[in-house]
Amino acid sequence: MNLPNKLTLLRIILVPFFAAALLIDKIPHHYLIALLIFCAASITDMLDGKIARKHNMVTDFGKFADPLADKILVISAFACFIELDLVGAAFIILVLFREFSVTSIRLIAAENGKVVAANMWGKAKTVSQMIAIIVVLLNGYLLELSSMGVLNIPGAEGIITIINTSLLWISAVLTVISGVIYIKDNFGFIKNAK
Numbered sequence: 001m002n003l004p005n006k007l008t009l010l011r012i013i014l015v016p017f018f019a020a021a022l023l024i025d026k027i028p029h030h031y032l033i034a035l036l037i038f039c040a041a042s043i044t045d046m047l048d049g050k051i052a053r054k055h056n057m058v059t060d061f062g063k064f065a066d067p068l069a070d071k072i073l074v075i076s077a078f079a080c081f082i083e084l085d086l087v088g089a090a091f092i093i094l095v096l097f098r099e100f101s102v103t104s105i106r107l108i109a110a111e112n113g114k115v116v117a118a119n120m121w122g123k124a125k126t127v128s129q130m131i132a133i134i135v136v137l138l139n140g141y142l143l144e145l146s147s148m149g150v151l152n153i154p155g156a157e158g159i160i161t162i163i164n165t166s167l168l169w170i171s172a173v174l175t176v177i178s179g180v181i182y183i184k185d186n187f188g189f190i191k192n193a194k
Contacts, residue, residue: 001061002052002057002059003048003051003057004047004048004049004051004052004057004058004059004062004066005048005059005061005062005065007044007047007048007051008044008048008062008065008066008069009065009069010041010044011041011044011045011048011069011070011072011073012065012068012069012072012073014037014040014041014044014073015041015072015073015076017037018034018037018038018041018073018076018077019076019079019080021033021034021037022034022077022080022084022137023080023083023084029141029144030144031137031138031140031141031143031144032141032144034137034140035134035137035138035141038073038077038133038134038137039134041073042073042130042134045066045069045070045073048062048066049066063115067103067106070126071099071103074095074126074129074130074133075092075095075096075099077133078091078092078095078133079092081136081168084140086136086140086164086168087165087168091168091169091172094172094175094176095129095172095175097179098125098175098176098178098179101179101182101183102122102179102182102183105182105183105186105189105190108189108190109186109189112189112192114189116186116189119178119181119182119185121174121177121178121181121182122178122182124174124178125171125174125175125177125178128167128170128171128174128175129171129175131167131171132164132167132168132170132171135163135164135167136164136167136168139160139163139164142156142160143156143157143160
C-alpha cells in the first residue's frame with residue numbers, strides 16, 4: 001500500500017476519534033480536540049491527492065477510497081452536529097441525497113469506462129463544508145471556554161449561532177446547486193444505464 005492510500009485510510013481511522021472527542025463533553029477542551037483531529041484529517045485529504053499525482057502513485061483503490069473518506073468525514077461531522085442540536089435533520093438529508101446521487105452517477109459512469117471529475121461547483125461545495133465545520137468547531141470551543149469562565153464575551157452565544165447557521169446553510173445551498181448541476185451535466189449516464 002502506497003503513502004497516499006495510507007493517508008486516505010488514516011483519514012477514515014480518525015473519524016471515530018473525531019466523533020468521540022466532539023460528542024463526549026466530559027473531556028475538557030473536547031471541541032478543540034475535535035477541531036485538531038478534523039484539521040489533521042483534512043490535511044491528509046489535501047496531501048494524499050498531491051502526493052499520488054506528483055509521484056504517479058494514483059491507484060484504483062485511491063480513486064474509490066479518497067472521495068469515500070471525504071464523505072465519511074464530512075457526514076460524520078454533520079451527524080454529530082445534529083446530536084449537538086447545531087443543525088436539523090433536513091440539512092443532513094440534503095447532503096446525503098446529493099452525495100448518494102453523485103456517487104451513483106460516478107459508479108454508472110465507471111461501469112461504462114468513464115471517469116467523471118468534480119467540477120467547480122463540487123469543489124466550492126467541499127470548501128464551504130470544510131469551512132463551516134471548522135468554524136462551528138472553533139465557535140464551540142469559544143463557548144466551551146466561556147462556560148469554563150476563561151472567556152467572557154457578552155452576547156457571544158447569539159452571534160455564534162447566527163454565524164454557524166449561516167455558514168452551514170451556505171454550504172447546504174452549494175451542496176444542492178452542485179448536485180443539481182452534476183446530475184444535469186451527467187444525466188446521459190442515467191438515461192443510458194442498463
